[in-house]
Amino acid sequence: MTLYGIKNCDTVKKSRAWFAGRGIEMPFHDLRSDGLQADVLRRWLAAVGAARLVNRSGTTWRALTPTQQAITDEDALVALLLAQPTLIRRPVVQIGEAITVGFVPDTWADLLEAGT
Template sequence: MIILYGIPNCDTVKKARAWLGEQGINYQFHDFKKQGVPPDQLARWAQAAGWEKLLNRQGTTWRKLDPALQASVHDSASAQTLMLANPSVIKRPVVDWGKDVTVGFDAQGWAARV
């Protein structure tokens, strides 16, 4: 089962969900806001995709963080601690395809998977 993790009002998540629906692909949606970020999955994503890719330093949430808190993120463990406390700082969507994990929406890359 494909699991798409994200926030329902995120434009990129909306595009990803629409694309999956148009392709007739069944998936489960995991809402970070309502269901939280599963710590064991976060560790898996960081290992699979890299914590640098998973941490959205371009987003509004990151820019609103205290500079000292931003500076404290220097490795996977510190990034995961921040992401658990502030799920909106995770680049979205995160998709668990079963065998691997992707971060962000890439219609071409996804089409090659299904």
């Protein structure tokens, strides 16, 4: 189990508090300071898709060029997300093999109950 995010993100803080409030020790991986591997990003993209994973409402997205915003090639998208980790919608939570994106406590509860 791992919670991926950026430590000063409000949604990440709320998510970490949700797990802590249930006595669940959730390892935290900071996308900025700890980095991320391309194979992990590819796994996330395969699991949830680019439409769910890429944060298109933030300031980082708005600062991209139209060409960058139009990227559909997986290799180019992975390179962009590695260079700009704040483009990743947060938090990304891995529980077993399951990947979730965003604050989804009902889904986390179901996954934890199922022992995924």
